[in-house]
Amino acid sequence: MSEPNHAxxxxxxxxxxxxxxxxxxxxxxxxxxxxxxxxxxASGQVTDNTxxxxxxxxxxxxVVIYLLYAIVCFRQPKGAALEGPAxxxxxxxxxxxxxxTSVLVLALAGYGTVRLLSDYGSGTGSxxxxxxxxxxxxxxxxxxxxxxxxxxxxxxxxxxETPHLVLPVNQWVELNVTSLDVIHSFWAYQLxxxxxxxxxxxxxxxxxxxxxxxxxVRCSELCGIWHGSMFDHGKVVxxxxxxxxxxxxxxxxxAATKVLPPYSKTYLPEPTRRGG
Amino acid sequence: MTTTVEAxxxxxxIHTPLWRRxxxxxxxxxxxxxxxxxxxxxxxxxxxxxxxxxxxxxxxDENDVSLLLAYFFGVIGFLIGLGFANYPVSRMIGRxxxxxxxETGGIGRYFGLCTDHKVVGIQYLVGIGVFIFVGxxxxxxxxxxxxxxxxxxxxxNQYLTIVGMHGTMMIGMMTSGVLGPFANYFVPxxxxxxxxxxxxxxxxTFWLLMAAGFILSxxxxxxxxxxxxxxxxxxxxxxxxxxxxxICFFALVGVSMILLGVNMMATIMTMxxxxxxxxxxxxxxxxxxxxxxxxxxxxxxxxATLLMVALDRTIDxxxxxxxxxxxxxxxxxxxxxxxxxxxxxxxxxxxxxxxELLPVFTRKPxxxxxxxxxxxxxxxxMSFFVWQHHLFVSGINADLRPFYMLSTExxxxxxGFIFMCVIGTLWKARISFTVPMLFCxxxxxNFLIGGLSGVFLSDAPSDTLTHGSFFVMAHFHYTIVGxxxxxxxxxxxxxxxxxxGLRFNDRLxxxxxxxxxxxxxxxxxxxxxxxMEGMPRRVSEYAPNLKPLNVWVSIWAFVLGxxxxxxxxxxxxxxxxxxxxxxxNPWRSKGMEWQLPTPVPVDNFPGDQLPSFDFExxxxxxxxxLGGGAQPAGAGA
Numbered sequence: 001m002s003e004p005n006h007a008x009x010x011x012x013x014x015x016x017x018x019x020x021x022x023x024x025x026x027x028x029x030x031x032x033x034x035x036x037x038x039x040x041x042a043s044g045q046v047t048d049n050t051x052x053x054x055x056x057x058x059x060x061x062x063v064v065i066y067l068l069y070a071i072v073c074f075r076q077p078k079g080a081a082l083e084g085p086a087x088x089x090x091x092x093x094x095x096x097x098x099x100x101t102s103v104l105v106l107a108l109a110g111y112g113t114v115r116l117l118s119d120y121g122s123g124t125g126s127x128x129x130x131x132x133x134x135x136x137x138x139x140x141x142x143x144x145x146x147x148x149x150x151x152x153x154x155x156x157x158x159x160x161e162t163p164h165l166v167l168p169v170n171q172w173v174e175l176n177v178t179s180l181d182v183i184h185s186f187w188a189y190q191l192x193x194x195x196x197x198x199x200x201x202x203x204x205x206x207x208x209x210x211x212x213x214x215x216x217v218r219c220s221e222l223c224g225i226w227h228g229s230m231f232d233h234g235k236v237v238x239x240x241x242x243x244x245x246x247x248x249x250x251x252x253x254x255a256a257t258k259v260l261p262p263y264s265k266t267y268l269p270e271p272t273r274r275g276g
Numbered sequence: 277m278t279t280t281v282e283a284x285x286x287x288x289x290i291h292t293p294l295w296r297r298x299x300x301x302x303x304x305x306x307x308x309x310x311x312x313x314x315x316x317x318x319x320x321x322x323x324x325x326x327x328x329x330x331x332x333x334x335x336x337d338e339n340d341v342s343l344l345l346a347y348f349f350g351v352i353g354f355l356i357g358l359g360f361a362n363y364p365v366s367r368m369i370g371r372x373x374x375x376x377x378x379e380t381g382g383i384g385r386y387f388g389l390c391t392d393h394k395v396v397g398i399q400y401l402v403g404i405g406v407f408i409f410v411g412x413x414x415x416x417x418x419x420x421x422x423x424x425x426x427x428x429x430x431x432x433n434q435y436l437t438i439v440g441m442h443g444t445m446m447i448g449m450m451t452s453g454v455l456g457p458f459a460n461y462f463v464p465x466x467x468x469x470x471x472x473x474x475x476x477x478x479x480x481t482f483w484l485l486m487a488a489g490f491i492l493s494x495x496x497x498x499x500x501x502x503x504x505x506x507x508x509x510x511x512x513x514x515x516x517x518x519x520x521x522x523i524c525f526f527a528l529v530g531v532s533m534i535l536l537g538v539n540m541m542a543t544i545m546t547m548x549x550x551x552x553x554x555x556x557x558x559x560x561x562x563x564x565x566x567x568x569x570x571x572x573x574x575x576x577x578x579x580a581t582l583l584m585v586a587l588d589r590t591i592d593x594x595x596x597x598x599x600x601x602x603x604x605x606x607x608x609x610x611x612x613x614x615x616x617x618x619x620x621x622x623x624x625x626x627x628x629x630x631x632e633l634l635p636v637f638t639r640k641p642x643x644x645x646x647x648x649x650x651x652x653x654x655x656x657x658m659s660f661f662v663w664q665h666h667l668f669v670s671g672i673n674a675d676l677r678p679f680y681m682l683s684t685e686x687x688x689x690x691x692g693f694i695f696m697c698v699i700g701t702l703w704k705a706r707i708s709f710t711v712p713m714l715f716c717x718x719x720x721x722n723f724l725i726g727g728l729s730g731v732f733l734s735d736a737p738s739d740t741l742t743h744g745s746f747f748v749m750a751h752f753h754y755t756i757v758g759x760x761x762x763x764x765x766x767x768x769x770x771x772x773x774x775x776x777g778l779r780f781n782d783r784l785x786x787x788x789x790x791x792x793x794x795x796x797x798x799x800x801x802x803x804x805x806x807x808m809e810g811m812p813r814r815v816s817e818y819a820p821n822l823k824p825l826n827v828w829v830s831i832w833a834f835v836l837g838x839x840x841x842x843x844x845x846x847x848x849x850x851x852x853x854x855x856x857x858x859x860x861n862p863w864r865s866k867g868m869e870w871q872l873p874t875p876v877p878v879d880n881f882p883g884d885q886l887p888s889f890d891f892e893x894x895x896x897x898x899x900x901x902l903g904g905g906a907q908p909a910g911a912g913a
């Protein structure tokens with residue numbers, strides 16, 4: 001029995017599978033990938049996820065199809081005890097593998113870096129002094145995390161502190177995330193924002209909401225027993241609706257605002273200690 | 277290898293009457309002294325604390341001082357009771373050292389200090405197995421709670437304790453899950469040595485781990501701990517005294533890991549038989565070596581960090597307390613400097629097992645031996661440069677994120693080498709689908725999914741979505757359960773016939789494999805989707821729209837739990853009741869361990885000659901197969 005040309009046969013199967021799968025992944029799966037188009041950052045992440053998925057697909061197909069191919073074609077015949085060919089390596093194949101994986105990996109790292117910097121941190125918490133900042137006016141909003149709720153201060157509106165987050169659409173927002181006790185993580189799912197809240201740290205994330213919608217706010221860092229309950233809805237509204245809303249808040253919380261500590265990037269907490 | 281040679285070289289077993297066994301240094305004494313030490317430490321703690329003569333302590337720290345001292349003295353008492361002080365004390369006062377630990381016969385040596393590396397290997401396998409079972413029960417409880425989107429079955433406080441115990445127990449135990457049982461048992465044999473470099477240290481690592489396991493389990497009596505396995509500050513400072521169990525557990529595991537690593541490195545570096553050059557080492561030994569290097573270099577950071585946590589909790593230092601001048605970032609930084617090499621400490625032995633087993637069942641030499649070694653050493657080296665990818669959204673050193681992105685993605689190059697070797701070894705192979713081979717093939721698929729999902733986490737923009745969500749959880753379960761645990765089971769099915777001389781029921785074993793493989797994938801694959809849909813880790817309540825998927829996951833997780841019970845049943849049925857003797861070399865392996873008689877003689881290579889390795893490893897596929905590669909010296913005589 002003549003041995004078929006396994007390399008060519010497997011290569012063909014893989015190539016066809018990749019050619020079929022790639023457009024499906026990019027055109028069908030890509031657009032439905034999370035977190036959606038709630039902000040420039042979220043849309044950017046959808047693009048990133050699509051690119052990564054498109055790069056991972058040929059690799060996934062290569063190994064999975066190869067495994068199946070090997071299982072089908074390279075079996076020990078029943079009852080036999082045959083030995084395989086005593087090949088200990090192939091310099092050309094190994095070199096090609098190293099070169100290809102290196103190129104893929106460097107491309108990924110390069111792409112990620114460019115996207116991270118050009119998208120102003122891609123919605124991540126980027127520390128107190130982010131490397132790149134959007135130009136133009138930004139609405140500063142402070143996110144204060146504590147066990148087990150987020151509150152929000154608007155320093156440009158008299159430092160009023162509100163229990164819910166409302167943001168104007170098409171406006172760059174500078175989120176200053178900090179904590180009063182343990183580590184939390186501010187996760188505005190549809191906006192594509194995630195920034196850890198550390199005590200004594202001002203963690204800045206930039207986001208530009210692009211759609212009028214309600215978004216989910218969650219805590220994504222374990223912060224004690226009610227970690228799962230740190231859940232709220234925020235809203236992206238029109239510029240004028242935002243102006244009305246913030247005036248209402250200023251009136252509603254006028255008394256509270258007077259007794260708040262003055263606005264600061266961080267609030268140095270008392271050392272957290274267990275009760276008696 | 278004849279029985280006469282064996283009898284001549286084995287010292288006659290020391291027989292001790294039963295009553296004499298019960299007094300002296302044994303497990304019973306160890307438990308008694310452990311309990312005694314525990315109460316002694318507790319008493320001292322109370323004296324230091326605020327009821328005693330020292331009044332400097334914060335009221336709430338008193339219990340922590342007492343509990344930590346109690347654990348400390350308890351462990352010391354336990355070890356003295358087992359007889360770990362006998363040798364140093366005898367030598368110090370000029371007496372000849374006790375030979376009790378050399379005892380060769382009987383089942384009793386499995387329940388005490390024994391310096392035979394083969395006994396320690398089996399002790400490890402059983403001991404770790406028990407605690408992994410505890411960790412598995414916790415996983416089942418987690419999935420019971422997540423059947424509903426609001427806290428129901430166990431409540432939020434107990435839920436966090438269960439999550440923390442599951443993670444901490446599994447990671448702490450599985451760190452030694454391969455090096456403990458299989459490396460201790462087989463590395464000396466594979467390298468042609470009669471023992472490990474430091475046999476007493478070897479026994480110590482096992483008993484430290486057992487003490488640690490009990491300490492972590494005891495956290496349920498002290499209110500549990502709310503931090504998960506990562507134990508982030510300042511939540512760990514706020515936690516009740518169950519947190520001290522976590523600190524003590526991880527510190528003991530850390531010390532055990534360091535000693536285990538030192539022992540493995542010393543053994544592999546100094547005790548190889550003549551002719552066994554580095555380029556002829558079995559690939560499993562290489563993976564053990566790379567793992568040992570990581571253990572020795574990374575784990576001291578963990579122990580030091582935990583000491584700082586203990587100081588924060590007891591004498592009110594503030595290493596990690598922002599209000600006192602410390603930083604919560606510091607803990608994350610120190611923890612992950614250990615924590616990331618740790619995940620490769622978990623993964624590397626899996627690589628080693630798979631590459632060790634593949635040649636046997638493909639009847640081919642290992643394809644790309646040097647590439648595999650380079651891959652393992654590359655992964656080991658690179659693992660020290662990637663830890664801040666765990667902190668991409670934390671705001672720490674945000675400007676360095678491009679570097680950590682690069683280093684993290686570079687680490688997939690050496691990991692890719694391992695895949696290249698698997699692919700090359702399978703090429704035109706003669707695959708026999710034995711149970712160990714099935715586990716190896718499953719490893720390849722699972723670890724591929726784990727690795728490719730890691731790409732989404734290593735890319736900072738994409739990580740915004742997946743960070744701290746169920747996606748991460750699915751990712752590392754694919755690499756650690758899908759990778760290490762599948763390889764671990766492959767190793768069990770492959771090596772148990774050698775270790776105990778009995779064979780598994782083939783049908784039950786195959787059922788176990790298929791049930792485990794299918795239920796694992798059906799349970800963990802949807803977790804990627806759950807994470808992307810916005811489910812954070814470690815929550816006992818979640819968005820109601822995620823409930824159907826969570827119920828699906830729970831059901832398959834229970835099936836996975838059942839697969840594990842099937843394995844336990846298989847062990848009990850095949851190895852305790854049925855007791856069918858295994859063939860001497862059921863896999864026709866050419867590994868050195870399979871050329872020795874079963875059970876392996878106490879000194880491995882009886883007589884005064886060690887084997888000489890004058891052949892290449894994995895000498896398969898050279899037709900005609902001439903009598904096998906590895907032969908102990910004098911085997912033909």
